[in-house]
Amino acid sequence: xxxxxxxxxxxxxxxxxxLIMIAGIWGGxxxxxxxxxxxxxxxxxxxxxxxxxDPVPSILLLVALYKGSTYGGSVSAILIKTPGxxxxxxxxxxxxxLAQQGKAGKALNMALYSSVIGDFxxxxxxxxFAAPLAILALRIGPPEFFMLxxxxxxxxxxxxGNSLLLGLVSAALGLLLATVGEDMYGSFRFAFTPxxxxxxxxxxxxxxxxxxxxxxxxxxxxxxxxxxxATLGAQHVTREEFMGSLRSILKGSVIGSVLGAIxxxxxxxxxxxxxxxxxxxSKRGSNFGKGELEGIAASESANNGACGATMIPLLALGVxxxxxxxxxxxxxxxxxxxxxxxxxxxxxxxxxxLLIGMLISSVLLFFAGKATMRMFAKVSYIPQTLLTPLVxxxxxxxIYSIASSTFDVAVLLVMGVVGFGxxxxxxxxxxxxxxxxxxxxxxxxxxxxxxxxxxxxSVLLSTPITWIFAALIVFALGFTLRREIRKTxxxxxxxx
Amino acid sequence: MxxxxxxxxVIAAFFALTAFALVPTFVPRPAFIPGFAPPPDMxxxxxxxxxxxxxxxxLCLALTRPAAQEEPVETDGSxxxxxxxxxxxxxxxxGLFLLLIPYLGFLLSTMALTLVVVLMTGERDxxxxxxxxxxxxxxxxxxxxxxxxxxxxxxxxxxxxFGF
Amino acid sequence: xxxLLGSIALAMIAMxxxxxxxxYPEQAVxxxxxxxxxxASDLAGRALAETAQPALGQPLTVMNRPGAGGMNGARxxxxxxxxxxxxxxxxxxxxxxxAVMPGSAVPWDSYxxxxxxxxxxxxxxxxxxxxxxxxxxxxxxxEGDKGSMTYAAxxxxxxxxxxxQALLADNDLDxxxxxTLVPYKGGGALATALLGGHVDFVAMSAGSLMPHIESxxxxxxxxxxxxxxxxxxxxxxxxxxxxxxAGQIAGWSALYGxxxxxxxxxxxxxxxxxxxxxxxxxxxxxxxxGSISTIGxxxxxxxxxxxxxxFHGLAKDFxxxxx
Numbered sequence: 001x002x003x004x005x006x007x008x009x010x011x012x013x014x015x016x017x018x019l020i021m022i023a024g025i026w027g028g029x030x031x032x033x034x035x036x037x038x039x040x041x042x043x044x045x046x047x048x049x050x051x052x053x054d055p056v057p058s059i060l061l062l063v064a065l066y067k068g069s070t071y072g073g074s075v076s077a078i079l080i081k082t083p084g085x086x087x088x089x090x091x092x093x094x095x096x097x098l099a100q101q102g103k104a105g106k107a108l109n110m111a112l113y114s115s116v117i118g119d120f121x122x123x124x125x126x127x128x129f130a131a132p133l134a135i136l137a138l139r140i141g142p143p144e145f146f147m148l149x150x151x152x153x154x155x156x157x158x159x160x161g162n163s164l165l166l167g168l169v170s171a172a173l174g175l176l177l178a179t180v181g182e183d184m185y186g187s188f189r190f191a192f193t194p195x196x197x198x199x200x201x202x203x204x205x206x207x208x209x210x211x212x213x214x215x216x217x218x219x220x221x222x223x224x225x226x227x228x229x230a231t232l233g234a235q236h237v238t239r240e241e242f243m244g245s246l247r248s249i250l251k252g253s254v255i256g257s258v259l260g261a262i263x264x265x266x267x268x269x270x271x272x273x274x275x276x277x278x279x280x281x282s283k284r285g286s287n288f289g290k291g292e293l294e295g296i297a298a299s300e301s302a303n304n305g306a307c308g309a310t311m312i313p314l315l316a317l318g319v320x321x322x323x324x325x326x327x328x329x330x331x332x333x334x335x336x337x338x339x340x341x342x343x344x345x346x347x348x349x350x351x352x353x354l355l356i357g358m359l360i361s362s363v364l365l366f367f368a369g370k371a372t373m374r375m376f377a378k379v380s381y382i383p384q385t386l387l388t389p390l391v392x393x394x395x396x397x398x399i400y401s402i403a404s405s406t407f408d409v410a411v412l413l414v415m416g417v418v419g420f421g422x423x424x425x426x427x428x429x430x431x432x433x434x435x436x437x438x439x440x441x442x443x444x445x446x447x448x449x450x451x452x453x454x455x456x457x458s459v460l461l462s463t464p465i466t467w468i469f470a471a472l473i474v475f476a477l478g479f480t481l482r483r484e485i486r487k488t489x490x491x492x493x494x495x496x
Numbered sequence: 497m498x499x500x501x502x503x504x505x506v507i508a509a510f511f512a513l514t515a516f517a518l519v520p521t522f523v524p525r526p527a528f529i530p531g532f533a534p535p536p537d538m539x540x541x542x543x544x545x546x547x548x549x550x551x552x553x554x555l556c557l558a559l560t561r562p563a564a565q566e567e568p569v570e571t572d573g574s575x576x577x578x579x580x581x582x583x584x585x586x587x588x589x590x591g592l593f594l595l596l597i598p599y600l601g602f603l604l605s606t607m608a609l610t611l612v613v614v615l616m617t618g619e620r621d622x623x624x625x626x627x628x629x630x631x632x633x634x635x636x637x638x639x640x641x642x643x644x645x646x647x648x649x650x651x652x653x654x655x656x657x658f659g660f
Numbered sequence: 661x662x663x664l665l666g667s668i669a670l671a672m673i674a675m676x677x678x679x680x681x682x683x684y685p686e687q688a689v690x691x692x693x694x695x696x697x698x699x700a701s702d703l704a705g706r707a708l709a710e711t712a713q714p715a716l717g718q719p720l721t722v723m724n725r726p727g728a729g730g731m732n733g734a735r736x737x738x739x740x741x742x743x744x745x746x747x748x749x750x751x752x753x754x755x756x757x758x759a760v761m762p763g764s765a766v767p768w769d770s771y772x773x774x775x776x777x778x779x780x781x782x783x784x785x786x787x788x789x790x791x792x793x794x795x796x797x798x799x800x801x802x803e804g805d806k807g808s809m810t811y812a813a814x815x816x817x818x819x820x821x822x823x824x825q826a827l828l829a830d831n832d833l834d835x836x837x838x839x840t841l842v843p844y845k846g847g848g849a850l851a852t853a854l855l856g857g858h859v860d861f862v863a864m865s866a867g868s869l870m871p872h873i874e875s876x877x878x879x880x881x882x883x884x885x886x887x888x889x890x891x892x893x894x895x896x897x898x899x900x901x902x903x904x905x906a907g908q909i910a911g912w913s914a915l916y917g918x919x920x921x922x923x924x925x926x927x928x929x930x931x932x933x934x935x936x937x938x939x940x941x942x943x944x945x946x947x948x949x950g951s952i953s954t955i956g957x958x959x960x961x962x963x964x965x966x967x968x969x970x971f972h973g974l975a976k977d978f979x980x981x982x983x
Contacts, residue, residue, distance in 0.1 A: 041645065044645075044724070045644060045645060047706070048706070048709075048710070138852065138855055138856035138857075139856060140856070141853075141856060141857075141858040142842075142858060165550060165553060165554055165557070166503075166554070168550055169507050169547065169550045169551065169554065172511070172543055172544075172546055172547040172550060173547070175539075175543045176511075176514060176540060176543050176544060176547070179539060179540045179543075181727070181728070182727075182728050182729065183536045184815065184843035184844075184845070185526045185529050185533075185536060185815060185816055185843060186526050186729070186761075186815045186816060186817050186818075187523065187524050187525065187526045187536040188524070188728070188764065189522065189523045189536055189537075189540065190518060190522045190523070190540075191522065191764075192522065194735060194764075197727065197728040197731065197732065197764070198726070198727025198728045198732045199727065215613070215617075216583070216586060218617050219582055219583075219586050219613070219616045219617055220579050220582045220583045220586070221569065221570060221571040221572060221574075221579065222571070222572040222574070222617070222618050223570050223571065223572055263848065263849065263852055264849065313852075317852070317855065318851075318871040318872065319848045319849075319851065319852045319855075320848045323696060326696065326699065326846075326848065329848070330699075330702060330703050330706070333703065333867075333948055333949065334703070334706075334707075334945065334948070336948060338870070338871045338874070339871065340871035340872060340874075340875055341875040341877065342871065342874055342875045383619070383622070384617075385614065385617040385618060385619035386614065386619060386622060386625055386626070386629060388617065389610055389613045389614045389617065389629060389630075390629055390633070392609075392610070392613060393606060393610050393629070393633055393634060393637065394637070396606055396609075397606070397634075397637040397638070397641055400602070400641075400647070400649065401641045401645055401647040403724070403725055403726070403727075403732075404647060404648065404723060404725060404736070405725070406594070406597055406650060409594070410594050413590040413593075413594070416590075417587055417590070420583075424569070425499070425502075425503045425506065426499075426503070427503075443539045444843075444845075446534070446539075447533060447534045447538075447539075448842050448843070448844075450532065450533055450534050451530060451532070451533040451810070451840055451841075451842050451843075452810055452840070452842055452858065452859070454532045454808060454840070455531075455532030455533070526816065528816060528836050528978075528979060528980060529816075530836075530837065530840055530841070533840075645723075646688060646690060646719075646721030646722075646723060647723070648690055648723075648745075648746075
């Protein structure tokens with residue numbers, strides 16, 4: 001065993017492999033940080049190059065791109081409220097207010113530390129717990145999946161801002177819009193035009209809802225912030241701040257590692273899950289959404305944690321959990337390696353090389369993040385009246401390129417107008433997005449569970465895993481209710 | 497009509513429209529589905545009904561309770577009428593942009609859109625940057641995406657002879 | 661007279677058609693893959709892109725346009741300019757969707773058929789701890805359970821749903837109610853559902869199942885393909901077992917273009933495809949995907965028509981369409 005690890009270390013630690021990983025990580029961070037460009041784009045772009053590379057370096061390149069872009073998404077989320085990936089949506093909730101308070105440096109550093117820690121922990125869990133986690137993942141059937149997603153949906157209560165009622169309205173809107181397009185039995189719902197048969201993609205909805213209202217506000221209200229953000233250098237995360245968030249970072253990393261191992265959940269849901277959990281358990285819970293470093297820590301540790309853990313079902317079962325791991329599966333097969341249980345028997349040397357390479361790339365992520373942060377922090381010198389149109393331009397090109405679809409560009413613009421309308425009516429946007437992403441998984445697994453049980457709803461509470469999540473849901477609802485009642489009481493006292 | 501009342505009405509009306517007009521017309525049943533499996537309209541209908549309930553609740557609260565303090569929207573002091581016009585103008589520009597793509601092509605349309613949007617934000621000072629952003633920016637992006645991802649951006653019916 | 665008309669028509673094409681057709685291709689050609697990246701069709705598209713480039717003389721760039729069961733990408737190609745710069749990696753869905761959804765899908769014949777690429781076998785599989793060792797045993801269990809056995813498929817009218825329904829029909833069972841279909845999205849999710857024991861059996865494309873069959877977690881009962889698979893020599897095909905309808909169902913990939921492609925483009929692709937057919941890398945990549953290269957084996961126009969008619973007939977028999 002030790003010999004094998006040492007020989008794998010020797011094969012990985014070549015200059016060429018290091019360069020490939022540095023290029024992948026750094027490229028990923030930059031792509032993720034540019035609004036409108038996504039990690040999927042980076043991975044798809046790199047795929048043809050891997051045809052000519054050795055198996056292990058080519059997978060390491062793709063993994064590096066995935067990790068880098070997942071972190072990179074937080075950079076634009078914090079600086080310009082344009083989450084590069086859906087998993088950075090919760091990061092924008094606290095990161096952008098911090099940037100407006102002139103604390104962008106703190107926010108970016110906190111995002112980087114929690115991403116690197118989350119990533120490292122999930123790589124360790126891949127090395128030590130891949131087999132048990134993969135077995136756990138297989139036990140998650142439709143009823144368990146539904147209950148898990150229902151619990152993740154309770155995060156809505158945490159991101160609703162001042163009014164829980166309006167947060168719920170926003171979530172209902174998100175659930176509804178998520179049903180547009182082809183459903184699981186092949187019916188086209190709300191397909192007013194042929195384009196709508198394919199449904200609304202996440203990227204244009206996400207960016208339209210978060211970034212575009214800023215532009216519309218600027219055009220309609222014309223309040224451009226003139227003051228410049230302070231330089232980054234003076235804004236280290238203090239020891240105290242870091243220790244205060246450490247619990248959320250560790251919890252987020254574990255949540256990410258476990259949820260990421262379940263195919264189909266992915267980094268976004270893990271980030272929502274962790275953010276909701278941190279908000280409920282933190283002493284500073286009421287400050288979440290107004291610029292709380294711990295919120296960034298919870299969201300970023302979980303999304304990078306999940307990103308490493310998606311490799312668990314891929315390697316141990318040969319099952320891709322999302323689009324990016326789907327591309328990686330393709331890369332494996334092109335290389336003549338078949339992921340799955342047999343890989344650990346037939347290609348142990350390659351597996352060790354991969355695992356060691358992933359640990360090294362966690363460390364590289366730290367430096368690539370630091371370097372990119374300085375580059376992108378210059379963004380704060382661009383006046384808003386030029387910056388927001390630039391973001392619009394980048395998003396239009398990026399969104400078009402994802403699927404060569406003018407319809408997606410139209411969705412982007414329309415969602416911007418909808419987001420502005422929601423802003424005017426004080427309806428928060430974050431619950432919409434969370435419900436939009438979780439909605440299809442909720443609905444499909446409910447319908448699947450009912451099909452398997454032949455219409456018997458008790459299937460939703462038929463296994464120990466579903467009981468655990470049911471208990472958690474009851475707990476979260478009780479917590480939210482108690483908080484609402486207290487809030488109403490204090491409001492009354494203030495009024496009197 | 498105060499803002500909370502209007503809000504409650506808008507929410508309830510939107511979900512009512514979905515539940516009673518859009519779902520029956522635009523959610524077809526497939527040719528076959530097992531009798532015990534929930535049909536495609538189950539979920540949208542349930543969500544819409546919840547939405548109506550939430551909207552009505554918001555309406556009731558707005559009518560019975562004294563309006564809670566909501567933060568006023570920050571503006572440059574223009575009249576609501578003027579701001580409404582700016583908003584309508586921007587929506588019009590977005591619409592026009594989508595309509596123009598088939599005729600002018602992706603490149604020219606995005607150039608025009610960017611220029612108009614920058615001017616609409618009230619930016620007049622950085623003339624060179626405005627020019628670079630709206631004319632050089634789209635060109636560079638087009639080249640980048642064409643060469644790296646092989647994306648083919650739509651050419652315009654009018655500009656096709658010129659190759660873009 | 662006919663000859664004269666023919667030469668006039670040719671001259672017309674030469675005059676009106678873009679002059680570029682003479683020197684096709686002058687720029688990169690886009691290959692639209694109507695499904696997401698990483699799947700079996702994407703891999704087939706990328707393998708073609710890699711191996712066609714030398715003979716084509718220009719890059720062939722793959723673009724994924726997923727959605728609406730492949731119809732999204734298919735529609736974009738059918739509506740594209742017929743200049744040979746936008747082509748489609750067609751799958752069995754391009755014949756199946758219009759056969760079962762005549763209203764909303766792109767008609768099966770709205771393309772120029774450039775040629776068939778590969779056949780992709782499908783496998784009927786169960787978990788290795790399941791008590792059935794043959795198709796008959798599985799069918800007997802299905803009959804005994806009165807509809808409560810479940811199978812995973814991408815959708816009722818998707819190819820991996822039709823495989824099971826055809827098998828049920830061949831055994832005089834009701835294809836729609838004898839077993840319960842549980843829809844999942846994508847080959848990976850289907851395989852996971854079976855691995856986790858959430859459904860009882862699947863009949864889906866070999867690519868996503870082979871690793872689990874090789875590792876011993878799943879066992880193959882039958883193959884939907886014209887001949888036995890090299891990697892599963894002991895597993896019989898549906899035809900061999902005497903299943904008439906199921907024996908006709910198999911997956912495939914082909915290369916399509918928009919309708920009325922210029923002669924020069926069609927001729928160029930004939931040359932390119934015959935070059936690819938003997939390309940070592942293409943054959944090797946096809947083997948790794950678990951598919952069989954069939955370039956040049958059949959007349960694609962005729963084959964597409966047959967496939968459409970087959971599925972249209974089945975859709976009527978199964979009750980998806982009124983008779």
